Amino acid sequence: MHRLTVLSPAKLNLVLDVVGKRPDGFHELRTIFERISLTDQIILTRNKTNKISIRCAHPHVPRGPGNLAFKAAMMLSKDFSISEGLDINIIKNIPVAAGLAGGSSNAAAVLAGLNRLWQIGLNNAQLVDYAARLGSDVAFFLYNSPYALGTGRGELIKPLKINTKLWHLLVTPRVKMLTKDVFTRLKLKLTNKKDNVNILLPFLRKGDLTGLAGALSNGLEPAILSLRPDFIYIKKKLLDAGAIGVCFSGSGPSVFGLAGSQKHAESLRAKFDRRYTQSFVVSTL
Ligand code: C5P
Numbered sequence: 089m090h091r092l093t094v095l096s097p098a099k100l101n102l103v104l105d106v107v108g109k110r111p112d113g114f115h116e117l118r119t120i121f122e123r124i125s126l127t128d129q130i131i132l133t134r135n136k137t138n139k140i141s142i143r144c145a146h147p148h149v150p151r152g153p154g155n156l157a158f159k160a161a162m163m164l165s166k167d168f169s170i171s172e173g174l175d176i177n178i179i180k181n182i183p184v185a186a187g188l189a190g191g192s193s194n195a196a197a198v199l200a201g202l203n204r205l206w207q208i209g210l211n212n213a214q215l216v217d218y219a220a221r222l223g224s225d226v227a228f229f230l231y232n233s234p235y236a237l238g239t240g241r242g243e244l245i246k247p248l249k250i251n252t253k254l255w256h257l258l259v260t261p262r263v264k265m266l267t268k269d270v271f272t273r274l275k276l277k278l279t280n281k282k283d284n285v286n287i288l289l290p291f292l293r294k295g296d297l298t299g300l301a302g303a304l305s306n307g308l309e310p311a312i313l314s315l316r317p318d319f320i321y322i323k324k325k326l327l328d329a330g331a332i333g334v335c336f337s338g339s340g341p342s343v344f345g346l347a348g349s350q351k352h353a354e355s356l357r358a359k360f361d362r363r364y365t366q367s368f369v370v371s372t373l
Pocket of ligand 1: 113114222223224225240241242267
């Protein structure tokens with residue numbers, strides 16, 4: 089095989105509880121991931137150079153070691169003594185540094201894709217091990233499950249058998265927000281012991297959208313808003329427009345509004361000014 093094309097989806101966090109700070113500086117999380125239909129495409133092409141190169145039309149996607157997909161390919165190439173070259177072409181649709189794990193998903197797609205293209209023969213547990221070394225959000229994308237519980241840094245994944253298909257309007261302001269900056273602003277209130285994951289799960293299983301709306305939560309919201317207090321307007325505007333519930337995803341600044349159908353999500357979309365925000369009608373994938 090000379091070339092392989094892989095899809096690389098984004099995620100949302102329906103719940104994100106920060107449960108503590110670890111000695112290694114990372115935070116201990118409990119989160120529910122949802123895989124969504126907003127996807128990048130990655131084309132992996134073998135070549136006869138001995139170099140790994142990234143191609144991407146998006147100006148904010150790093151072309152070197154700052155790119156997790158590049159790092160993923162470098163790791164496998166080194167560990168398995170691959171001497172040929174590789175071209176990684178990323179067709180970017182997922183906003184960058186937006187709380188949607190686009191870069192992490194690209195890395196997972198490259199790990200799984202190269203395992204086939206280079207015929208390395210790693211099993212899923214071994215791929216997950218590579219994923220965890222690359223970043224906290226990479227492992228989720230290797231499980232082929234629409235929903236999962238994430239613990240640890242977010243890299244310990246338990247796939248969840250849930251059949252509910254959700255619709256959202258996803259709104260992303262046209263600014264980057266770095267995960268590290270958001271975690272740095274976080275003031276941990278360790279008295280808050282509410283188990284938001286287990287509060288949300290029964291509503292998600294039943295497809296109870298009203299219950300689900302009340303159970304969406306993100307412990308990073310105060311830190312996101314301390315960086316950009318004005319972004320609260322996105323939540324307000326989505327609710328005013330008729331979203332059933334609203335929540336920031338990951339470390340922001342993306343916000344998703346819960347909708348009852350594709351049509352409902354499309355009706356919410358009309359309310360947003362495209363100069364300042366990008367918006368996407370998405371569903372569970
Ligand atoms: O793992 P990832 O590269 O996505 O993390 C980026 C940064 O976000 C980390 O360097 C760390 O500062 C912060 N982070 C954290 N706790 C987590 C995940 C990320 O403090 N569970």
